[in-house]
Amino acid sequence: MRYLEVTVPKGRRRAVLDVLDDEGIDYVVSDETSGRGFAAVVRFPLPTRAVEPVLDRLNRAGISDDTRVVVIDAETVISQEFDDLLDQHSHGGTKGSRTSRQVLRTKAEELTPAFPIYVTMLLISAVVATAGLLADSPAVVVGSMVIAPLIGPALAANVGIVTGDDGLTSTGFTYQATGLAIVVGASIGLAVLARLAGLEPAGVDIVVVAELQERVSPNVLSLAVALGAGVAGILSLTRGFSEAIVGVMIAAALIPPAAAVGITVAWGMYGAAIGAAVLVIVNVLSINFAALTTLWIAGYRPQGLFEVSPTRKPTYAYATIFGVALLVLAAPLVGVTLVEFQATQLKSAADEEVDAVLAEPEYNHLEVESTEVLLDDDYPLRSVDRVVVTVSSSDPGPMPALTDHLHEGITTHADGPVVVEVRFVVAEDREGDASEQIVHTSSGDRDS
Known part of the structure; x- marks a missing residue:
């Protein structure tokens, strides 16, 4: 709810009061004696939704921008006229509190x-x-x-x-x-x-x-x-x-x-x-x-009705500029999203390939620790750099056959060339810690 105080210019008192009477507003009028060109001061409560349309009507009745209008919050209004006005501006039963343009x-x-x-x-x-x-x-x-x-x-x-x-x-x-x-x-x-x-x-x-x-x-x-x-x-x-x-x-x-x-x-x-x-x-x-x-x-x-059309043009212009620039600059974000989606798909496929390969009898002594898909450092448009598979084993030696097998299976799911790196983590019981030996393959070649 709002409480308004409006100074009425000389010669516009009757027009202003007619607007308030037509709106069914409960108001109080006081004579204005400062000698500054005003005839009266009108005070009245309004539902928040009613502030903007009422001020627009008063503007057409002679309350220009040079006139003083004070809008303050009102805690409570006890008045039958105000309750009727509140129902009138409830917009189908919704007594929302849309802020008026002037207060905005x-x-x-x-x-x-x-x-x-x-x-x-x-x-x-x-x-x-x-x-x-x-x-x-x-x-x-x-x-x-x-x-x-x-x-x-x-x-x-x-x-x-x-x-x-x-x-x-x-x-x-x-x-x-x-x-x-x-x-x-x-x-x-x-x-x-x-x-x-x-x-x-x-x-x-x-x-x-x-x-x-x-x-x-x-x-x-x-x-x-x-x-x-x-x-x-x-x-x-x-x-x-x-x-x-x-x-x-x-x-x-x-x-x-x-x-x-x-x-x-x-x-x-x-x-x-x-x-x-x-x-x-x-x-x-x-x-x-x-x-x-x-x-x-x-x-x-x-x-004012006549100001809507001129302001519609700059609003549309700004909205177009924002929208077009947003679409252009959003393209890199879409590219990053696609790369992340591809990495997620490759991760899922690599997990399945690793599980399938290690399920073979000759690899019963191996256990997969993790499968990671790593991106390169070419920010902001990164791409898949390599897939790192970490397995644990009691055998400290490299296993070229396993490496080739994993490389062949994983690269079939990649959109382009990708490095598949296999890391063997070997437990050493006597020290109670672990050592790590890395074997990786890239584009069918194996390095160690």
Whole structure:
């Protein structure tokens, strides 16, 4: 529920009161004596759904943008007229709380902090995210998402588009671009310092860190997170849900990948940096596309009938730009997804082949320990590099026949040439530990 206070210009008092009477609104009128061109002040409660259509009618009755309109939350309204009005605007029995267009703009602006505060919070978030990724700590990475103030700019830009507020649109997009640049730059600086200090938890190949690996070689499922964040962000803004919780979701789609870009650049792994950068851009496009589409479907338009058509064109233009760019940049994600699908299929086929071969009588003394399908390091578009089969045996010698047999069976399921590496793990009873001897075959040739 909302409580409105509207100043009525001179000469428009009767027109305004006629609108309120026609809507069945219970109002109070006070004379305005400041001498600033206003005749009266009208105060009245409204269901949240009724704010936008009533203000639109008042606008046509002479309440222009120069007039003061105050909209505040109301805890409780005890009035039969208000109950009737609530039923009238319940839309088939659903007494939802769709935020009015006017309040939506204000909320979007409030969620966008002052620029110095915005920069400071993002710098802190970047430092925490970089430390969390380097330490492979999910808890620390989550902490970086909580403090990142990205929900405001992400939503403000699209609220500005659908309501015809160019200033809000420009501010939203500027904040988004600047914020991500700050995160990447800060992450590069911190990662360089970490590397110079010898803080390399995974050695030279830093991307083997689990928290990094999933962000430098993203698959198409990453789109679901960003699209969901965009939709949830708008719903939180328009339906009164917790913006803080949704803000974490939006930050989750942007802060860790942006920090991953900085870390991989500092380590000189530019292929991995490209993969993370693609994920950042795709997520930005997804959030904005989902937010813009959700706002338009929800029926948000600029004020006045004659303003709808001009604003429809830029809305469609932005949606087209977002959609086309998203489709183009999503292609690498689809490629990564296909490779992962192929690796999963090859893993399943290799498991069956290994079980079938070791079931033969001459290999009764062997036991399979694991079967792994490993990808190469050509980020972001990786491919299957080799299949590693680990078996345990009491016989310390290599078994070329077994190696050839496994290679022949596994490669028939691969789409191209693939290395099949067989590792023999031999237990040594006297020491109580194990030694490892590796024999592998590649393209029909065997090396040991």
